Amino acid sequence: MLDVFLKTKTFNKAIPSMRASSARVISNVLNGKSLTESLSEIKTKVAIKDQAMLQEICFGCTRWHIQIEAILNKLMRKSLALKQPIIHALLTVGIYQLMRMRIQSHAIINETVAACDDIKRSWAKGLVNAVLREFQRNEKKILASLNTDITIQESHPEWLVIKFKRAWGEARAKKIISNNNIPGPLVLRTNNQFGDRESYLKTLDKLSIKSISTKYSPVGIRIIEPIPIDTVPNFGDGAVSVQDEAAQFAAPLLDIKSGQLVLDACCAPGGKTCHILEQQPNIKSLLSIDISKNRLEKVKENAKRLRLEPNLLAADICDVDTWWNSIPFDRILLDAPCSGTGVIRRNPDIKLLRKASDITDLATRQLQLISALWPTLKQNGVFLYATCSILPEENDNVIKDFMTSHKDASILNINETWGVETEFGRQLFPEEKEHDGFYYARLIKL
Structure with missing residues (x-):
């Protein structure tokens, strides 16, 4: 009988609390894991109704972690970051909510204390309760006592x-x-193979989704009030893609002509690859390379949704002999791996995970990538170098070093009004309600 009961009985697995899950995400980030990766692993285990708040708390805690850390140092004699990182993360979750979320304080404290059971730290309830209530009582005094330096504020x-x-x-x-x-806005890129921007704006208006045309990109739309991506009309049918306005400049800057051979190096997650094919469907060939097979799967997903068929290849672009057939490209796009300092508002864990020493290493790698790809470019061909960094070490300095050793390279001016002109290209900075930070330099092979 017992065997029959065990086979037929359905046992419901307990759903972890949203605040305990938030603490686990933050603890992972503080241990070196990316916010996006950690959140994606944990988010699906939380009740659907709590997932949006989970994301808000995790992004907020990461965004304001340095300040919250300073607050916790005022509230506690010894930090728990090393000995009890999960409790430290849970306190971070509680402080963030008390400071920046419109939830009743008593509810925040009660639920955060209760989360101690879920993370198997019931003994810490009194500690968590005491710390959060101390902050609740003396918030103004504690905030006033913080260092006024911009690093904390x-x-x-x-x-x-x-x-x-x-x-x-x-x-x-x-x-x-x-x-x-300030969290970045939701920006869409309309697919001209599906319909024009004005028509899509009318579709959004009919659905009472507030939106506006982007300032510079002719195919961009900014959604004024954030909405879940699964509620974006005709998204699954390929009408639009999510892509920041700054990233939408890459395809037009390549100035691709019909019948040309094009290379998109470091192509994942595929936004620029897909934009190139939308903009110029009559190119002879587009080869899109990424070193990660897993990331190429995301490119495949995006291309399939947009009914596009790029030629994808997993390869190390520095190892040219393993993938190049010796036929030179007319256009090359290198969206180089970088520090991401232009997209911190979308990836706040950059502030916690990046180190100053990373920048030199990244610049060295970026120069290697350009140098490896340059021989594959046709004479009079165009090479577009792009990063989502706002640090000159990864941008103008890299181009300067490259041109010093490559006399067959010349700058092709970018005559646009967005961003600011630099010695070798144009730099965009993150702007509230507008584009992210981005850099472009365009070279021609003599």
């Missing part, structure tokens, strides 16, 4: 603040840092 690592100031001056650096803490 705007929650940015000191090394990054120094780099921003040295590169762009005090005033612009402050604006960059401030905008990094």
Whole structure:
């Protein structure tokens, strides 16, 4: 009888609490895991109704972690970050909610304390309760006692603040840092193979989805009030893709003509590959390469949704002999791996996971990539170098070093009004309600 009962009985697995799950995500990030990866693993285990709040808390805790850490140092004699990282993360979750979410304080404290059971730290209930209530009672006094330095007030690592100031001056650096803490807007790229932007704007208006045309991109639309991507009309049919306005400049800057051979190096997750094919469906061939087979799966998904068929290849682009057939390309796009300092507002864990020493290593790699690809470009061919960094070490300095050793390279001016002109290209900065930070330099082979 017992065997029959066990085979037929359905046991419901307990759904973890949203705050306990938030603590697990934050603990993972503080241990070196990316926010996106950790959140994607844990999000599906939480009740559907709690998933949006889980995401908001995790992004918020990461975005403001440096400031929250300073607050916890005021509230506790010894940090729990090393001995009890999950409790430390749970306190971070509680402080963030009390500071920046419109939820009743008593509900925040009660639910955060209760989460101790879920993370198997019931003994810590009294501690968590005491710390959060102390902050609730003395929030203004504690915040007033914090260091007034921008690293604490705007929650940015000191090394990054120094780099921003040295590169762009005090005033612009402050604006960059401030905008990094404002979540970026949802921006769509309309698919001209499906329909034009004006028609899609009318579709959004009929559904009472507030939107506006982007300032510079002729195919971009900014959604004014964020909505879940699965509610974007005709998204599954390929009418639009999610892509920031700054990234939408890549395909037009390549100036691709019918019948040309094009290479998209480091192509994942495929936004620019798909935009190239939407914009110029009559190219002879587009080869899209990425070193990661797993990331290429995402390119396949995007292309399939848009009814596009790019030629995808998993390869190390520096090992040219393993993938190039010796037929030179007319156009090459290198969206190089970078620090991501132009998209911190979308990836706030960059502030926690990146180190100053990373920048030199990245610049070395970027120069290697350009140098490896340059021989595959046809004479009079165009090479577009792009990053989502706002640090000159990864942008103008890389191009300068490349041109010093390659006398057959010349700058092809980018005559646009967006961003600011630099010695070798154009730099965009993250702007509130507008585009992310991005860099472009365009070269021609003599």
